[in-house]
Amino acid sequence: MNNGYWEGIEPPMLVGVISNTSATTALCFDGLSGLDPKITFRFIDPYKRDASAMDDCDVLIFVRHLFMPAYKEAFEQAQIRGKPVYLLIDDNFVTLAGEKQANPVDNEIFRPYAQPIFKETLAKIDGILSASRALTEFFRPYHPTILPFSAVSDRTITPIRSAPTDDLRVGFFGGAFRAEAFKDDVLPALKSIAERWPVTLFAAPHVEKIREQIDCDGLRLVTVPFHHDFREFIAEWQALELHAAVHPKGNSQNVKYKTANAVLVSHYLGAVPVLPDEAAYAGLGETDGVLKIGGARNLSKVMARIETASQRDLLLAGLARFCETAFDPTANMETVRRLRRDFSPVSQFQVRYR
Structure with missing residues (x-):
């Protein structure tokens, strides 16, 4: 009797992270490096305007922004390439659009999120990655797919202990x-x-x-x-x-x-x-x-x-x-793996007989 069976082998995955927002990107992604040898992250600065960096990415994650000119251009290039796109949010730009900001530039950044173009654009993407439960609840009416993705502990950063001081x-x-x-x-x-x-x-x-x-x-x-x-x-x-x-x-x-x-x-x-x-x-x-x-x-x-x-x-x-x-990175990695499953169904996975 042959007790062998077929099993799916998840293929390698390249995630393109569209961002020039260092804090959010570092907090959410740096702690994931090396946790899964088959998942690699490529950080793509939209201001360098090198759309070819998206070509071999399996999925693209836009960090915080969609409408600043460089991000808007990158989004258009992602659509041309037919790439799955997700938006990572860690602030509520819809709410911020309704408040007068101390910096007038911020008013311009947030304004589109209170306009129809925001919902129109969300209809073109594959989902939202949310950094807090409150954001998840707020954006439920905006998109059917909302997944958790928040700051994680980066074990390459060693916390310090201060020396004794007089102050x-x-x-x-x-x-x-x-x-x-x-x-x-x-x-x-x-x-x-x-x-x-x-x-x-x-x-x-x-x-x-x-x-x-x-x-x-x-x-x-x-x-x-x-x-x-x-x-x-x-x-x-x-x-x-x-x-x-x-x-x-x-x-x-x-x-x-x-x-x-x-x-x-x-x-x-x-x-x-x-x-x-x-x-x-x-x-x-x-x-x-x-x-x-x-x-x-x-x-x-x-x-x-x-x-x-x-x-x-x-x-x-x-x-x-x-x-x-x-700030355990497990939840973020599971979200990324779900993206891989969504866009690489088992029928497309490599298989082997055991």
């Missing part, structure tokens, strides 16, 4: 839409702490606008240049040896759709994340290595939890455990 080192790398809460909640708390312990605040360039409100006895502001490249950002901020990373609440309807990426970034920086009560951080607490802001009066008490190295180490250990689980 409390606090980082704020959030966007300008968090600036109001920074002034209202975080700044008073930092000034209170600075009365008994020197504080150095490392912040994104937009905070320079309120330097006069920050610099005082015991509190010093150091602005950190913006880095388009995510790994350069990580390297520069790791060198600052932060104790905490504050992420105050955001002033935007998009906040409810945000991801928990700030938690993973804080882990990389060796900084205890101090977070608002936003949907992305619901249910997180000290056992996960996370502290919650809870307003200016409460924040000064919360920050006392990181005043000693032993307290910080305990929180950072919990943070490492949380990130290992919450």
